[in-house]
Amino acid sequence: MGIQDVIEGKKQWRAHLARVKALPPDYRIVYKEMQKYLFRVGPVGLLDGPLLPGIVDFFEEGVAAGKGVLELIGSDVAAFCDGLVKDSPTYADAYQESLGGKSRTTGK
Structure with missing residues (x-):
């Protein structure tokens, strides 16, 4: 990973955060809770994958439709x-496998 990749990654992350900041307050609160939860249990590749931007897309569509955030995701x-x-695959799975346990996604 070169310096240009790092710079581009930071630009993308800042643009993502600007989209989150533009959401209504209730959506922002739920997004931040989701982000905290996903960073804790997180799938491998969370930061460079489509999951977080996809959540923002989903939330922006909900806002445009006039729905409350809990109408979209439940309580x-x-x-x-x-x-x-x-x-x-999550980091928890990888850790469990490193300990010699079973992975929840593969069941092995």
């Missing part, structure tokens, strides 16, 4: 996030 933010990453 259980963690369950919604788990549904988003259910088929993705």
Whole structure:
């Protein structure tokens, strides 16, 4: 990864954060909670993948349709996030495999 990749990554992240900041307050609060949760349990490649921008896209569509954020995702933010990453390998899976345990995604 060269310096240009780092600079481009920072530009993309700043643009992403600007989109989040433009959301209504209730959407921003839920997004930040989702982000915290996903960073904790997180799928491998969370930062450079399409998940976080996809959530913002979904939220922007909800705002445009005049829906409240809980109408879109339900009242259980963690369950919604788990549904988003259910088929993705997570850092928790990688850690479990490193300990010689079973992975929840592969079942091996």
